[in-house]
Amino acid sequence: GAGVSQSPSNKVTEKGKYVELRCDPISGHTALYWYRQSLGQGLEFLIYFQGNSAPDKSGLPSDRFSAERTGGSVSTLTIQRTQQEDSAVYLCASSLTGAGADAQYFGPGTRLTVT
């Protein structure tokens, strides 16, 4: 695959449920990022993985959110006890090394709707 892929493309869940969002970065990219896009907040950073370093979790909005990256490739963003304010498009991006000159390439996103 040439680009970043994400699944599912759409997810509707009830308030209080658990959701899991998946991201497959571009092959060979060592840095992976999660952002979310919502009407009220715009585009906001959530978490950043670079190689084997500890992830930068400074953007996670609450302890209901967590993410992991297994084997330096695929990443999963999980949200526990979902709330209506979690409704947003969750975007994943990857870059070659995470250095500034390596641009971040985005996937198509997962649209999460919490009812």
Place this chain on the structure above:
Amino acid sequence: GEDVEQSLFLSVREGDSSVINCTYTDSSSTYLYWYKQEPGAGLQLLTYIFSNMDMKQDQRLTVLLNKKDKHLSLRIADTQTGDSAIYFCAVLQGGKLIFGQGTELSVKP
């Protein structure tokens, strides 16, 4: 922290030039990016500029950077209806991107 601001809307006629402006607050920002988002689609990287440059040109796109005023602009020459989209300015800070609110460009035939 970094704050990135853009005007929300711009309307131009097909064939005219479009100029989308962006201001930022952190003078130590090193890489600045422009992304395009079409309806229902993800973010497409258009171009980026390093802070030691004043200008970068790529076909119809020209990026101007004024470090003194912390002002970035994207000029699209000969704007086409296919350029209608939301354009996001983004600044790299600590490895992560800080985005502006996005400028919705409307191109009228």
